[in-house]
Amino acid sequence: MTRKIVIPQEEAEARLLQAGETVLLSGMIYTARDAAHRRMQEALQSGQELPIPIKGQAIYYTGPGPASPGRIIGAAGPTTSGRMDVYTPPLLAKGLRIMIGKGMRSPEVVESMKKYGAVYLAAIGGAGALLAERILDAEVVAYPELGPEAILRLWVEDFPAIVVIDCDGNNWYEIGRAKYRR
Amino acid sequence: MRKLTAAQVEDTVARLCIEANYQLHPEVQQALADSLQREEAPLGREILRRIQENIILAPKTGIPLCQDTGQTVVFIELGQEAQIVEGDLTEAINAGVRRGYQRGYLRCSMVEGLYTRQNTGDNTPAIIHYEIVPGDQLKLVVVPKGAGSENMSALRMLNPSDGIEGIQQFVVEVVDRAGANPCPPVVVGVGIGGTMEKAALLAKKALLRPLNQPNSEREIATLEKAILDQINNLGIGPQGLGGRVSALAVLIETFPTHMACLPVAVNLNCHCARHKEAVL
Known part of the structure; x- marks a missing residue:
């Protein structure tokens, strides 16, 4: 059955999630992709605070389109997560609990996820309209100059996703695929 | 020589940019529908159904199919007996992309500057492939290509x-x-x-x-x-x-x-x- 989860998440809650299960997310999530990650890395390296609270939070790898009149946000599907891999372990060390994106992660990211208790979820790539409909509010909270790469705070309700890598490092891209490979 | 104006090209490119990003080709929709019949994995079937739902939602809600509205690839087949007048063909294509992405609320993804990677702000320049063919017509194909x-x-x-x-x-x-x-x-x-x-x-x-x-x-x-x-x-x-x-x-x-x-x-x-x- 589809599990409903609320963000922010405690480590103990996140550890219950298992690779391969479908979930519906509700609560607050932050968007960040390539340029925002680079900025956050620069902030950490120069001893500055991150522009968003990160402990127990979720980052959604997306660069939404502009909102048309009367809409909260444009299309808002996931981007390829692997490009964020090099920036991710320090964020996990700071308590990042959930990452939402699509595509494979590096062994280094998976190791950090196991160490700090984080999960990686996939949203359906190319379902930008469907996912935008589950976003109730959106506000730019950091790096507005980055345009579509700015960090937004989104309120989501029943946002559909699939647990791909759980806190134990089980990886559904590998498990699911092995079942049907011949 | 048959004359076509740069403004006609611009209008057409703008329209195609918007249509391509909101309405999926019927043959792609058909291929997805057929694939649902073949898929055995329960999770795979659920994903394919959500993808179909998205295709119906996009034109209805006025939200593009995908936020990655791509680099705009444009294939041009220009008949050798057709002439573009009142403007420059390449300029007209880029103007069409600029207008289409703005009016269609499509994300602009193009960045420039090897070191700065600044967003160009209007999804130009388009990636244009020109071909000269027999005849007096101009064929334009717009392909938003995601990363x-x-x-x-x-x-x-x-x-x-x-x-x-x-x-x-x-x-x-x-x-x-x-x-x-x-x-x-x-x-x-x-x-x-x-x-x-x-x-x-x-x-x-x-x-x-x-x-x-x-x-x-x-x-x-x-x-x-x-x-x-x-x-x-x-x-x-x-x-x-x-x-x-x-x-x-x-x-x-x-x-x-x-x-x-x-x-x-x-x-x-x-x-x-x-x-x-x-x-x-």
């Missing part, structure tokens, strides 16, 4: 001795390695022959062919089918989460090449395989 699938594309200069088997192996290897990243089920465009850039362009052009239309040469059509079957046995499945449907189609385009060459380019497209065309 998820473009980044997983590849080209290899094979040896002629690698043969058909080598080609087959390389194409399957590219899709296998791409896994979940290019938003499967993917469309696989393959260009074989010519020089390096010719093969790459053929692969991109192959993506424009209707998914249910095999190559007109029987042997090549057989190869397309063989590669598709092999890909669908990789287990990748919808979104890479396991299943039978990893690709919707394999489309091969060929060209003569040097006796010492066998270039093979593989251009992947996501399930949201967008393109729209018009003839002026």
Whole structure:
């Protein structure tokens, strides 16, 4: 059955999630992709605070389109997560609990996820309209100059996703695929 | 000489940019519907159903199919008896992209400056391929091409001795390695022959062919089918989460090449395989 989860998440809650299960997310999530990650890395390296609270939070790898009149946000599907891999372990060390994106992660990211208790979820790539409909509010909270790469705070309700890598490092891209490979 | 104005070109490009990003081609929709019949994985089936839901929602809600509205690739076939007047053709195409992306509320993704990677703010410049053809018409095809699938594309200069088997192996290897990243089920465009850039362009052009239309040469059509079957046995499945449907189609385009060459380019497209065309 589809599990409903609320963000922010405690480590103990996140550890219950298992690779391969479908979930519906509700609560607050932050968007960040390539340029925002680079900025956050620069902030950490120069001893500055991150522009968003990160402990127990979720980052959604997306660069939404502009909102048309009367809409909260444009299309808002996931981007390829692997490009964020090099920036991710320090964020996990700071308590990042959930990452939402699509595509494979590096062994280094998976190791950090196991160490700090984080999960990686996939949203359906190319379902930008469907996912935008589950976003109730959106506000730019950091790096507005980055345009579509700015960090937004989104309120989501029943946002559909699939647990791909759980806190134990089980990886559904590998498990699911092995079942049907011949 | 038949005269066409730059303004006509601009208007058409703007319209095609918007249509391509909101309405998926009926033949792609059909291929997705057919694939649902073949998918065995429960999760894969659920994903395919949500993808179909998205296709219905986009035009109804006024939200594009995907936030990655791509680099705008434009194929131009200009009849040699047609003349563009009252403006510059390239300028007109870029003006059309600028207008289409603004009026269509489409995300602008183009960045410039090797060191700065600044967003150009209007999704220009378009990637334009010109061809001069017989006749007095102008054909325009607009292809919004997302980065998820473009980044997983590849080209290899094979040896002629690698043969058909080598080609087959390389194409399957590219899709296998791409896994979940290019938003499967993917469309696989393959260009074989010519020089390096010719093969790459053929692969991109192959993506424009209707998914249910095999190559007109029987042997090549057989190869397309063989590669598709092999890909669908990789287990990748919808979104890479396991299943039978990893690709919707394999489309091969060929060209003569040097006796010492066998270039093979593989251009992947996501399930949201967008393109729209018009003839002026």
